Amino acid sequence: MCKPLEIEKDIFYVGVNDRTKHLFESLWPLPNGVSYNSYLIVDEKVALIDTVDICYSDVFFRKITSLLGDRPIDYLVVNHMEPDHSGSIGLLVNKYPDISIVGNKRTIEMLKGYYGVTNNLVEILDLDTLNLGKYNLKFYLTPMVHWPETMMTYLQEMNTLFSGDAFGTFGAIDGGVLDSQTRIEKYWDEMIRYYSNIVGKFGSPVQTALKKLSGVEIDMICSTHGPVWTKNGRINEVISLYDKLSKYDADSGLVIVYGSMYGNTAELADTIAVSASQNGVKDIVIHNVSKSHESDIIRDVFKYKGLIIGSPTYNNKLYPAVESVVTSLQNRNLKNRYFGYFGGFSWSDASERLLKSFAEEMNFEVVASPVVIKQGMLDEVYEKANNLGMMMAKKLNSDNSK
Known part of the structure; x- marks a missing residue:
C-alpha cells in the first residue's frame, strides 16, 4: 500500500513521480523525471491542495485512501488548472461527489471548460480565508504566474505556502520530499531551467506576487513540482533565486x-x-x-x-x-x-x-x-x-x- 508522507503535523504529501515522460508539455526534456505534488491537510475538515496528472491517478487515490479510509475530502483547493495538476479532478469528483471545489473566478471558468464541473464550487476573492477547524487557509491571487487563474494558498497557523507552479523544478523526488532530506544541488540548474522555460516570460507578475507575499512569514513552501522548501533548508535561497530571475538579473x-x-x-x-x-x-x-x-x-x-x-x-x-x-x-x-x-x-x-x-x-x-x-x-x-x-x-x- 502506498503511504502518504507527513511532512509537517497534519500536512501530508500525496504527490507522485513521473519517470516515464520524455518531454514536459511535449517540449522540454525530462532527463531526471518530474514530480506532480499534491497535499492533504487533515483537520476537522479535510482539504486537498491540487491533484496530479491523470496518468498517475491510481497511485494518487491509493495514497489518499490509505490515509483517510472512508473519510471524505471536504475541500479541493485548485491553485492551478494546468492538466498536470488538475487532470484527476473528474475522477476525484466521482469518488467524492460532495466535495467542494475552491478557486477564483478564472478557475471556475476553467473547471467548466476542461472537465464540465459546475456544482459544489466555492468562489474566493483575493485574501479570502477558509476555516478547516483549528487551521485557516488564506488565498493570494497571483495571476500570470504563469496562467491567469494561478493563486497560492497559505496555511496560516503553520506558516506554510502552497505555491502552485511557483518555486517548482524539474526532477523527480528521489526519496526525500523535504529539501533537508536530499542533496538539493541536483535540482538547482533544473529549477533555473524550469523557471526560464515555463515561467520566464512573466517576470513582472512574479515580482508582483513576491511583493504581495513579502510581509508573510513563510516557513515552508509546498510547490507542485520538486522538493518542499523549508526554513531549515533552502527556502531563502529559492525565494532569492526567483526574485533574481524575475528581475532578469544574471x-x-x-x-x-x-x-x-x-x-x-x-x-x-x-x-x-x-x-x-x-x-x-x-x-x-x-x-x-x-x-x-x-x-x-x-x-x-x-x-x-x-x-x-x-x-x-x-x-x-x-x-x-x-x-x-x-x-x-x-x-x-x-x-x-x-x-x-x-x-x-x-x-x-x-x-x-x-x-x-x-x-x-x-x-x-x-x-x-x-x-x-x-x-x-x-x-x-x-x-x-x-x-x-x-x-x-x-x-x-x-x-x-x-
Missing part, C-alpha cells in the same frame, strides 16, 4: 549560441570565447544549436549577463535553429543583457541585419561591432572576433568591479 558570465553548416561560424564562436577567457571571463558556455536542446540554451541565457549569438544566413533568414532560439528569447521578454553577434554568408547577408534588429527590439546593450564572414575566414575576421570577445569581457569585468 551572473557575470557569457553564453555564446551559434549555428554552423560548414564550420566557419563555429570557429568564430571558439575564437570569441578564447578572447573573452584571456580577458578574464571564467564562466563561458558555448551552445551549438544543432546539438544543445533549446531549453538548456534558454536556461543559460537566464543565468548569465553576456550573450553573443552567431548565425549563417540561410534562405535569406537566420539559421533555423538560431531563429528558434531568438524567437524563444523574444517570447520570454528577456532584459538586461550585454549583447554581441556574428555571422557568415556566401553571396547575400541577412544574419547581421536580423540580429541587429533583435538586439534593438530587446533593448540590449551591444558591446562591439558585429563580426561577419563573407565566404572564408580571413585575418581581419579573426581580429574582429578577438575584439568582440575582449569588449564583452570588459563589460562583464566592469560589472564585477562595482
Whole structure:
C-alpha cells in the first residue's frame, strides 16, 4: 500500500513521480523525471491542495485512501488548472461527489471548460480565508504566474505556502520530499531551467506576487513540482533565486549560441570565447544549436549577463535553429543583457541585419561591432572576433568591479 508522507503535523504529501515522460508539455526534456505534488491537510475538515496528472491517478487515490479510509475530502483547493495538476479532478469528483471545489473566478471558468464541473464550487476573492477547524487557509491571487487563474494558498497557523507552479523544478523526488532530506544541488540548474522555460516570460507578475507575499512569514513552501522548501533548508535561497530571475538579473558570465553548416561560424564562436577567457571571463558556455536542446540554451541565457549569438544566413533568414532560439528569447521578454553577434554568408547577408534588429527590439546593450564572414575566414575576421570577445569581457569585468 502506498503511504502518504507527513511532512509537517497534519500536512501530508500525496504527490507522485513521473519517470516515464520524455518531454514536459511535449517540449522540454525530462532527463531526471518530474514530480506532480499534491497535499492533504487533515483537520476537522479535510482539504486537498491540487491533484496530479491523470496518468498517475491510481497511485494518487491509493495514497489518499490509505490515509483517510472512508473519510471524505471536504475541500479541493485548485491553485492551478494546468492538466498536470488538475487532470484527476473528474475522477476525484466521482469518488467524492460532495466535495467542494475552491478557486477564483478564472478557475471556475476553467473547471467548466476542461472537465464540465459546475456544482459544489466555492468562489474566493483575493485574501479570502477558509476555516478547516483549528487551521485557516488564506488565498493570494497571483495571476500570470504563469496562467491567469494561478493563486497560492497559505496555511496560516503553520506558516506554510502552497505555491502552485511557483518555486517548482524539474526532477523527480528521489526519496526525500523535504529539501533537508536530499542533496538539493541536483535540482538547482533544473529549477533555473524550469523557471526560464515555463515561467520566464512573466517576470513582472512574479515580482508582483513576491511583493504581495513579502510581509508573510513563510516557513515552508509546498510547490507542485520538486522538493518542499523549508526554513531549515533552502527556502531563502529559492525565494532569492526567483526574485533574481524575475528581475532578469544574471551572473557575470557569457553564453555564446551559434549555428554552423560548414564550420566557419563555429570557429568564430571558439575564437570569441578564447578572447573573452584571456580577458578574464571564467564562466563561458558555448551552445551549438544543432546539438544543445533549446531549453538548456534558454536556461543559460537566464543565468548569465553576456550573450553573443552567431548565425549563417540561410534562405535569406537566420539559421533555423538560431531563429528558434531568438524567437524563444523574444517570447520570454528577456532584459538586461550585454549583447554581441556574428555571422557568415556566401553571396547575400541577412544574419547581421536580423540580429541587429533583435538586439534593438530587446533593448540590449551591444558591446562591439558585429563580426561577419563573407565566404572564408580571413585575418581581419579573426581580429574582429578577438575584439568582440575582449569588449564583452570588459563589460562583464566592469560589472564585477562595482
